[in-house]
Structures are given as C-alpha cells and as structure tokens.
Amino acid sequence: MSTKRPADAVRWLRPDEERAWRAFRRIMVAVQVGTERDLAVVGLSGPDYEVLSxxxxxxxxxxxxxRQADKMGWSRSRLSRHATRMEARRLLRRAPDPADGRGCLLQLTAQGLDALAAAAPAHVDSVRRHFVDRLTPADLAALERIAQRLEGP
Structure with a gap:
C-alpha cells in the first residue's frame, strides 16, 4: 500500500510557516556545529558527550x-557501533545484561567519568556562547513552552 498523497492533497507550507521551519533548522545546525566544534577541542565528539552525560x-x-538508545533517540545499532568505539577508548564498558541474554549493559568507566568531568565546563561555556547568552529570558521561556508542545505524542 502506498503512502504517497496526491500533490493536490498535500498541505504545503505557507511562506511564514516555511520561514519558521527553515529558521528552526538553521538554529539547530548552528548550535550543534558550534558546540561540537568546542567539544572536539577537549577530545570528545557531540555523540560521545551525549552518551557520557x-x-x-x-x-x-x-x-x-x-533503554539508553531510547533515551537518546538513537537506534540500537547506532548506539552499539558508537559504544564499540567508546569502549576501545575505555570511556565505557559493556557487560552482559542478566535480565536479557541477548542484550547488554553499558557502564561508564572511571576514565569516562573523568572525560565527562573534564569536558563539562567547556561544554557549558559553549552552550552559553552559542545559545543561552544570545537569548533573553523571555526567549528561553518561549523555547521551553514550544519544546513541551512538540515533545508530546
């Protein structure tokens, strides 16, 4: 069964909706690029930091x-591949999951905690520089309200 809709049945974006969508995408890219560039200076990628934190x-x-993949919004295979790379760097380790013979547990190592502790100040500074300090308290409150509306089902 095809899920394609005829072009005349599509609710195309109005110009103001398209501008808002494109602005949202630019914000996401700019903040992500800036924070990931800053994390690279301390030896972590954005995904590394997300897994560790x-x-x-x-x-x-x-x-x-x-559970970790679900929390992060990643597929299990994506997290598994990334965890393999992080395990090679001794940032985390895998252990068998006693509740699921096919699954595994991800455990943060002491080295992973140290890496997170060392990166956290730079990350917070980066989030402030690329995001928080550029917005007013009203902007931040509006974003929080928007996020609450978009996070639901």
Missing part, C-alpha cells in the same frame, strides 16, 4: 543498551 545520570552509571 546520559549514562552519568543513570543509577550506577549503567543502562541497558536499549
């Missing part, structure tokens, strides 16, 4: 690969 929030700095 989200694992650091888990009890015992441990999570199942599946």
């Amino acid at each position: 989200t694992l650091s929030e888990q009890p015992g700095h441990t999570s199942t690969l599946g």
Whole structure:
C-alpha cells in the first residue's frame, strides 16, 4: 500500500510557516556545529558527550543498551557501533545484561567519568556562547513552552 498523497492533497507550507521551519533548522545546525566544534577541542565528539552525560545520570552509571538508545533517540545499532568505539577508548564498558541474554549493559568507566568531568565546563561555556547568552529570558521561556508542545505524542 502506498503512502504517497496526491500533490493536490498535500498541505504545503505557507511562506511564514516555511520561514519558521527553515529558521528552526538553521538554529539547530548552528548550535550543534558550534558546540561540537568546542567539544572536539577537549577530545570528545557531540555523540560521545551525549552518551557520557546520559549514562552519568543513570543509577550506577549503567543502562541497558536499549533503554539508553531510547533515551537518546538513537537506534540500537547506532548506539552499539558508537559504544564499540567508546569502549576501545575505555570511556565505557559493556557487560552482559542478566535480565536479557541477548542484550547488554553499558557502564561508564572511571576514565569516562573523568572525560565527562573534564569536558563539562567547556561544554557549558559553549552552550552559553552559542545559545543561552544570545537569548533573553523571555526567549528561553518561549523555547521551553514550544519544546513541551512538540515533545508530546
């Protein structure tokens, strides 16, 4: 069954909607490029930092690969490949998941925690420079409201 809709049934974006969509995309790219460039200076990629920071929030700095992938919005295969590279750098380790014979646990290592602690000040500074400090408190509140509306089902 085809999911294509006839061109005349498509709700094309109005000019103001298209401008807003393109502005949103430019914001995402600019902030991501800036923060990832700054993280590279301290030896981490944006995805490295995301894995380390989200694992650091888990009890015992441990999570199942599946739960971690879901939390990050990644596929399991993407996270598995990235975890392999991080494991080679001793930032995390894998362990069998006792609750799922096919799954594994991701555990933050002491070296991973140290890398996160060393990168966090530079990351926060970067987020401030590329995002927070360029906006007013009203802008930040509006973005928070928008995010709440977009995060739902």
